[in-house]
Amino acid sequence: MSPKRIKPAPRWPKGAVVLFWSLLLLCATETAQPAHAGKGPEKEVSRRPSGYPWHRGIIATVFWIGTDWAPQSPSGNFRSSWDAHWVRHYGGEDSPEARAGLLPGTHAATLNPFYVALPFNDLAHPGLARRWVPWNDSEAPDGKSRCQGRWVEIEGPNGKRIFAQWMDAGPFVTDDAAYVFGNQRPRASAGIDVSPAVKEYLGLRGRDKVNWRFVDRRDVPPGPWITYLEEAILYQAIKAKDGAPSEQASFPSARAGRKRSHHRKSGPR
Numbered sequence: 044m045s046p047k048r049i050k051p052a053p054r055w056p057k058g059a060v061v062l063f064w065s066l067l068l069l070c071a072t073e074t075a076q077p078a079h080a081g082k083g084p085e086k087e088v089s090r091r092p093s094g095y096p097w098h099r100g101i102i103a104t105v106f107w108i109g110t111d112w113a114p115q116s117p118s119g120n121f122r123s124s125w126d127a128h129w130v131r132h133y134g135g136e137d138s139p140e141a142r143a144g145l146l147p148g149t150h151a152a153t154l155n156p157f158y159v160a161l162p163f164n165d166l167a168h169p170g171l172a173r174r175w176v177p178w179n180d181s182e183a184p185d186g187k188s189r190c191q192g193r194w195v196e197i198e199g200p201n202g203k204r205i206f207a208q209w210m211d212a213g214p215f216v217t218d219d220a221a222y223v224f225g226n227q228r229p230r231a232s233a234g235i236d237v238s239p240a241v242k243e244y245l246g247l248r249g250r251d252k253v254n255w256r257f258v259d260r261r262d263v264p265p266g267p268w269i270t271y272l273e274e275a276i277l278y279q280a281i282k283a284k285d286g287a288p289s290e291q292a293s294f295p296s297a298r299a300g301r302k303r304s305h306h307r308k309s310g311p312r
């Protein structure tokens with residue numbers, strides 16, 4: 044008996060093969076996309092929930108390192124509540140009129156340009172601090188502020204969020220612990236001061252209402268608030284190595300970085 048001949052498998056037309064693999068690739072791509080893909084940009088949020096409550100509908104005013112005078116800072120901001128040489132440590136004035144994107148346009152920032160003031164000074168009011176500050180006696184040596192440098196998350200009127208460091212006490216008062224750490228409304232007309240970088244990033248106009256809360260450092264996501272803080276630390280090291288005494292010291296690398304920042308997407312203007 045002769046062996047049974049096996050019929051060869053039918054050949055698909057070349058065009059059909061191409062179409063089959065194209066459809067297969069498309070299905071795999073769509074399956075890999077997140078559920079919100081194609082629905083526009085999502086609102087920025089912190090990567091992990093914070094255990095601190097939100098303060099909502101708080102009027103924000105703008106201040107800056109080196110402010111000569113402002114109603115909420117009648118003595119100026121050449122020094123902060125916790126830094127007697129604030130301007131020098133920042134490298135110069137953080138004027139909102141001389142900007143290079145989110146950064147000062149006249150010098151390399153040697154502190155984080157994303158900073159705020161809240162109306163409480165733990166060093167001036169130690170009794171209130173012991174009663175109200177939730178992290179009191181935990182992270183700073185005696186004689187140093189346990190509030191300076193703390194991170195806050197701020198949500199602007201359009202829902203955009205930013206992270207900044209608490210670097211001064213104000214506006215207007217420095218003992219409003221029941222508001223800063225509790226659930227009371229601020230005693231003053233404004234409850235938070237924000238830096239020019241925060242103002243620009245959130246698109247604030249002067250006395251907008253914002254929401255804010257404390258966040259732990261581990262909950263702060265990547266963003267310009269981290270990038271520029273790291274750059275500031277680098278510039279501090281360069282300045283210390285060079286022994287530069289001037290508050291207006293600047294560096295070529297800093298100028299180059301600020302020039303590029305004009306093209307960065309930094310939120311609504």
